[in-house]
Amino acid sequence: MCGIAGLIYKDKSVNIGTQLQGMLQALKHRGEDSTGYALYGDTDGKNFIMRFKVGENVGEGSSSVMEETSVYDERIKIVKAHILGMGAKIIKEERILPYSLRYEVSYDEKDLREFSRKIESVPGVEILSMGKSLEVIKDLGNAKDVCDRYNLDKIVGTHAIGHARMATESGVDIKSAHPFWGYPFSDVSVVHNGQLTNYWNNRRLLENEGMRFMSECDSELIAVYLAKKLRDGATLEEGMKASLTGLDGVFTYFVATKDSLGMAKDTMAAKPLVLYESDNLIAMGSEEIAIRAILPQEIDTYDPYDGEVKVWQI
């Protein structure tokens, strides 16, 4: 059991870090092994924001190991050299935690695949997100723990999705935590509640076609699956509709892009989702109490049906 939450404001920016924290914290009983945020903040849109990790925060059942800070330091040096070597420029760099960093990068290339491959060729390094607006932050602990550790209450933007995880299909660590970036497409992120039963078959097919997996978490498949559809020229909504038959199992998932937010529910409707929709705000979560965290007044909500796909634009 995991909990997911998402919101999108169509006509204004708000403190989405704080709002999503409230929604996810309300769902912490659904899992607090790890919590992740995909926040779409207000930026000037000129530079890429790269959130990446150079090491793991290791919990129960993880195949990763904890390492010394000096190891992280060496990796950061190599990452910087690769960035500069590809003609990119680091505009701003922040080391949030010894293993977690945020860089603003000026980079003219539109295809991020080669850029990302080069960075991730450094052992232990994973790009969590790369976008003009998107920032993926994920770590062990509940929503408040992660929000406080990464100072997310300061981030202002239009939309966000997040995930409170109870680890079932893989270990407790950052690489298995949601959200997953829709590599190599900038500003695409996914969170999922459920289990996918054709994970390995799909993974083998997608890897044969050059797609990248960074974890053994079944939910990562959704991000990679949608990225492949986008690469093949499908729209986001077309890719999501295809996933209803292409993915087997039970699922409710959210996907977000620079200017949209979407949800999909499997054909068995086996996983919960409560949705609030008004002219200027869409808020949704695994349980109504997530929505109540930002809308305490009486509101009308409903459960989307089996096989339903919805996408909202800013």
Added chain:
Amino acid sequence: MANLKTTDKKSKSQSMGMHSEVLTGRTQQKFFNPSEAENFYYFGTYDVDFNKRTDLDVKEMTAPEANKEIDNLMSQGYGTIVIKNPQGKHSLGVGILNKLNLIFEGSLGYFGMGSCDGPTVRINGRVGWSCAENLMAGKIVIEKNAGSCFGAAIRGGDLICKGSVGARTGIDMKGGTIIVGGDAGAFTGFMMQRGRIIILGDVGINLGDSMYDGTIFIGGKIGSFGSDAVPGDLTTSDQDWLKRKLKVAEIGEKFDVSKITKIVSGKKLWNYDNLEPTEKKGAI
């Protein structure tokens, strides 16, 4: 409790050597002896007055605290309780085994009004998954929408949602009536065994899948029939009952019940053990 004792009494079966003992022990009279108050005690029940009314604000309470306070108010004789600020909390109003007029000024989360026996409840909001699970008796009215597993395994009572409901409505129900003014999701009536479901709007796929018995009435479009769910004949008695029920439910009173589709069990799965292996495949 009854005991087994060996006696000299010879019945026909005993004379045939089938057994030698007879049942002895407390008789029905002993069980219901008016002088023994314990035989009349039903846990969690109180003598309440419907005209004695109070409000209960649960904004700062956990669900167990709120439920305990409802019980406490009933023990003081309050027969009408208005719950303020439920704010989507889970498991509110569960386990009420009493006559009670309960009003929620807002929405409930999961498992609201579960395992109840007797109360009359009005929820002026929405309910989450598994509302009124295992309801034995009473009437519960939801003014807005409901989540999945609405009325799972109910045994009796009337469960009414004026809006739309999610998937698996009435799953495993064993009696009672579920009435929905709007649409319903997939697997409505999944494995239902008795009782009636009325959906005035559309329903999703696999309607009545693996139903053993009971009846489903659908006013709108049907996504698809599930295994062993088949159309039935809508009789005039059915129509009279539907009119009465919709009126009592304060819902769809003017609905043209003659256009309703009736669904019953084909009873092929129910008689599964009587089928040949090839027939079993056909039934599935």
